Amino acid sequence: xxxxxxxxxxxxxxxxxxxxxxxxxxxxxxxxxxxxxxxxxxxxxxxxxxxxxxxxxxxxxxxxxxxxxxxxxxxxxxxxxxxxxxxxxxxxxxxxxxxxxxxxxxxxxxxxxxxxxxxxxxxxxxxxxxxxxxxxxxxxxxxxxxxxxxxxxxxxxxxxxxxxxxxxxxxxxxxxxxxxxxxxxxxxxxxxxxxxxxxxxxxxxxxxxxxxxxxxxxxxxxxxxxxxxxxxxxxxxxxxxxxxxxxxxxxxxxxxxxxxxxxxxxxxxxxxxxxxxxxxxxxxxxxxxxxxxxxxxxxxxxxxxxxxxxxxxxxxxxxxxxxxxxxxxxxxxxxxxxxxxxxxxxxxxxxxxxxxxxxxxxxxxxxxxxxxxxxxxxxxxxxxxxxxxxxxxxxxxxxxxxxxxxxxxxxxxxxxxxxxxxxxxxxxxxxxxxxxxxxxxxxxxxxxxxxxxxxxxxxxxxxxxxxxxxxxxxxxxxxxxxxxxxxxxxxxxxxxxxxxxxxxxxxxxxxxxxxxxxxxxxxxxxxxxxxxxxxxxxxxxxxxxxxxxxxxxxxxxxxxxxxxxxxxxxxxxxxxxxxxxxx
Numbered sequence: 001x002x003x004x005x006x007x008x009x010x011x012x013x014x015x016x017x018x019x020x021x022x023x024x025x026x027x028x029x030x031x032x033x034x035x036x037x038x039x040x041x042x043x044x045x046x047x048x049x050x051x052x053x054x055x056x057x058x059x060x061x062x063x064x065x066x067x068x069x070x071x072x073x074x075x076x077x078x079x080x081x082x083x084x085x086x087x088x089x090x091x092x093x094x095x096x097x098x099x100x101x102x103x104x105x106x107x108x109x110x111x112x113x114x115x116x117x118x119x120x121x122x123x124x125x126x127x128x129x130x131x132x133x134x135x136x137x138x139x140x141x142x143x144x145x146x147x148x149x150x151x152x153x154x155x156x157x158x159x160x161x162x163x164x165x166x167x168x169x170x171x172x173x174x175x176x177x178x179x180x181x182x183x184x185x186x187x188x189x190x191x192x193x194x195x196x197x198x199x200x201x202x203x204x205x206x207x208x209x210x211x212x213x214x215x216x217x218x219x220x221x222x223x224x225x226x227x228x229x230x231x232x233x234x235x236x237x238x239x240x241x242x243x244x245x246x247x248x249x250x251x252x253x254x255x256x257x258x259x260x261x262x263x264x265x266x267x268x269x270x271x272x273x274x275x276x277x278x279x280x281x282x283x284x285x286x287x288x289x290x291x292x293x294x295x296x297x298x299x300x301x302x303x304x305x306x307x308x309x310x311x312x313x314x315x316x317x318x319x320x321x322x323x324x325x326x327x328x329x330x331x332x333x334x335x336x337x338x339x340x341x342x343x344x345x346x347x348x349x350x351x352x353x354x355x356x357x358x359x360x361x362x363x364x365x366x367x368x369x370x371x372x373x374x375x376x377x378x379x380x381x382x383x384x385x386x387x388x389x390x391x392x393x394x395x396x397x398x399x400x401x402x403x404x405x406x407x408x409x410x411x412x413x414x415x416x417x418x419x420x421x422x423x424x425x426x427x428x429x430x431x432x433x434x435x436x437x438x439x440x441x442x443x444x445x446x447x448x449x450x451x452x453x454x455x456x457x458x459x460x461x462x463x464x465x466x467x468x469x470x471x472x473x474x475x476x477x478x479x480x481x482x483x484x485x486x487x488x489x490x491x492x493x494x495x496x497x498x499x500x501x502x503x504x505x506x507x508x509x510x511x512x513x514x515x516x517x518x519x520x521x522x523x524x525x526x527x528x529x530x531x532x533x534x535x536x537x538x539x540x541x542x543x544x545x546x547x548x549x550x551x552x553x554x555x556x557x558x559x560x561x562x563x564x565x566x567x568x569x570x571x572x573x574x575x576x577x578x579x580x581x582x583x
Contacts, residue, residue: 006468007039010046013065021191022071029063040467047468052076052185054178055383055541058153058162061105068105068161070112073151074194076163077113079185080147081120081195083177088146095143097125097206099136100151101309102243103161104272106130109151113163118202119195127206130244130270132310134420137170138214139206141415144168152309155281156543158274170417171388175520211248218423219255221413223343224434228257231433235260235300238425239267239291241280243308245421246270252426258433262298264290274308282307282314282408285326292316292324302432302442306421311384312408313421315428317442320559330363330458330551331446333404336424337366338449339431340402340412341373350375355394357387357403360500360526361536361549366404368453375401381500381522382538384409388417389519406458406549447559455556457569461582462545474539474546481525481537490552490575492529500524535576548582 017030033042045064050057050072057076061068080096088094098113100106107130114124125143133150140148148166156162165181167173173181188194222228236253238261240246246268253261266276267290274280277287282305295303295316303316303324315327327335337356344350355376358366370377376398380386387403391414394400404410409419412427435445450456465473485497487508497506501523503516509530524538532553539546552572554565 006043006047010039010043013046014042017063017065026063026069026071033064044467052079052163052182053541054174054182055172055385056162056164058156058160058543060159061161068109068163070108071191071194073109073112073163074116074191074196075188076165076185077116077149078120078188078194080149080165080181081117081122082187083181083184084122084146085120087177091146093123094121095123095125095145096147096149097136097139097143097145098149098151099127099131099133099139101133101153102130102270102272103151103153103308104158105161106151106272109161109163110149112196113149113151114203115198116195118200119198121200121202123202123204125204125206127210130247131211132244132248132306132420132422133164134311134416134418134422135211135214135248137166137416137418137420138217139210140166140168141170141417142210142213150309154309155279155283155307155312157279158272166418169388169392171392172383172385172418174385174389211251214422215248215251215255217413217415218252218426221423221427222256222430223340223347224430225257227434227437228430231436232257233260234258234302234429234433234436235262235295235298236429236432237262237264237291237295237298237300237303239264239288239305240310241267241277241282241287241305241307242269242271242274243280243306243310244270245306245310245425247310248422249304249306249310249425252422253429256426256430258429262294262300264294266290280308282312283329288314288316288326292326295324301436302429304425304428306425307408310421311419313410313424313428314408317432319443320441325443327446328458329404329406329408330365330456332408332428333358333406333410334363334365334369334449335431335442335446336410336412336427337369337402337404339434340427341369341375344401345373351399353398354401355390355398356401357390359383359386359405360524361538362404362406363456363458363551364534365449365453365456372453381518381524382407383541384411384419387411391417406460444559447556447562450556450562450565451559455554455562455565455569457552457554457566457573459550459570459573460547461550461577462540462547463582464543464545466544470544474544477546478523478525478537478539485525486527486579489527489529489533489535489579490531490572492531492533494527495530496526496528498524498526498528500526533572533576535580548577548580550576552576
């Protein structure tokens with residue numbers, strides 16, 4: 001479609017907003033977009049409808065059909081309400097809990113959602129203030145809710161907000177409910193279809209007693225209280241990066257028995273503007289810079305950070321030179337998985353019916369840990385809803401130990417069905433206490449795992465392509481890789497290509513193919529080389545990015561060989577990047 005055609009369509013759409021039942025503030029913003037000589041913002045705001053996808057909504061805040069505002073949030077909530085009323089028509093009362101993070105407009109979107117649910121005869125349970133995402137998942141299960149809503153854009157830049165919907169198991173929606181809700185949202189043809197006016201008064205404010213119950217659950221998964229008691233004065237620097245972790249993570253650490261928790265006052269300030277960081281993402285070194293500087297100043301043992309909705313954690317610890325280094329998400333998940341498996345073994349908790357879950361793009365060393373310890377493991381798609389779905393599938397049949405993903409998310413207990421930085425921070429602090437009690441550092445513990453299970457280095461590179469043209473370019477990259485996959489990478493022949501878009505795995509050496517056993521297709525490609533490298537490619541479902549995940553294996557026979565193994569692996573990754581022409 002030519003640019004002039006796109007402009008004509010978005011102009012017509014914007015003018016409909018000027019005529020529709022929208023508030024004056026919205027209409028004034030739309031007028032400004034129409035009057036601006038540069039039409040790029042107008043096009044981005046209206047070239048499509050912000051889709052309520054299988055992960056909910058996420059987008060830039062502002063007026064327009066492709067923006068997060070009270071009308072796009074309202075349509076999502078009205079569609080959800082319609083579906084809930086149809087699905088649970090036999091219940092005397094339908095309940096939905098709503099939570100939100102620190103972002104600008106998060107409370108506004110929460111209140112709008114609560115009023116719409118109430119107007120549709122659904123009881124809305126709402127906290128008095130921001131709360132971590134995992135606590136909302138806990139409340140769904142604890143209070144017997146039929147659904148839940150989280151207003152958050154996770155670690156996205158400050159211009160973004162989002163909306164995630166959960167089902168009655170406490171996990172994000174999967175089929176058939178996700179697509180059914182999408183269909184209901186699509187049926188909202190006009191803003192007049194949304195019940196903004198609440199006359200039912202079915203909104204209930206939750207008390208802080210819920211926090212206490214949740215913290216008790218977090219405390220219940222501790223696996224070595226003795227080590228914590230002996231190392232209770234471990235110096236832990238923690239930052240919520242202006243987000244919801246400030247509410248409960250220090251409380252969780254104290255409930256475990258830790259007494260020496262050092263905060264960063266500037267980052268304890270709750271703010272959707274994230275004034276001390278460019279991006280509130282614990283994957284980014286800059287986001288942890290203030291905490292690491294504090295740790296250097298006081299010679300701390302451990303640094304931890306959570307993202308704005310406190311479902312993901314970042315960790316820094318000292319290396320063998322006494323320098324603080326940031327662990328990547330795979331290393332964090334690896335340490336957590338290894339520790340929990342070892343403690344379950346030592347505490348005689350393994351019965352032969354336990355399992356571990358990881359995502360397909362996460363390190364294969366987690367799989368190796370499961371195999372060596374005779375524990376069943378499962379690979380699922382990226383996104384914690386798939387880990388939650390596996391827990392639900394096996395509930396009552398097998399016992400979940402833990403699950404994680406490379407993107408800094410981990411779940412060490414099944415009373416929550418989403419990634420949980422509150423419990424993960426507490427458990428990681430326990431690992432640090434256990435390691436110190438055992439006479440090793442966290443860095444040495446990580447090296448020991450590499451020695452036992454093999455060295456692996458992981459890296460993720462992403463390309464940002466914004467707007468309609470960017471979305472088209474990302475799809476073209478996937479199309480090209482799918483139709484013309486590489487025959488070798490970094491000098492190693494391609495052995496297997498997995499195309500999750502058709503659920504087929506192609507053995508390039510033997511010329512055979514087999515089905516991939518997953519419930520639905522996904523726009524993901526994976527390339528495995530003969531030397532053990534794994535490269536995964538997928539467009540982000542929540543950001544204008546295409547992501548490339550690299551995992552390469554290496555030789556490491558002693559701790560002294562760690563740095564040489566790491567350097568060789570980095571060289572190989574760079575060679576693969578060059579072969580894929582990523583820029």
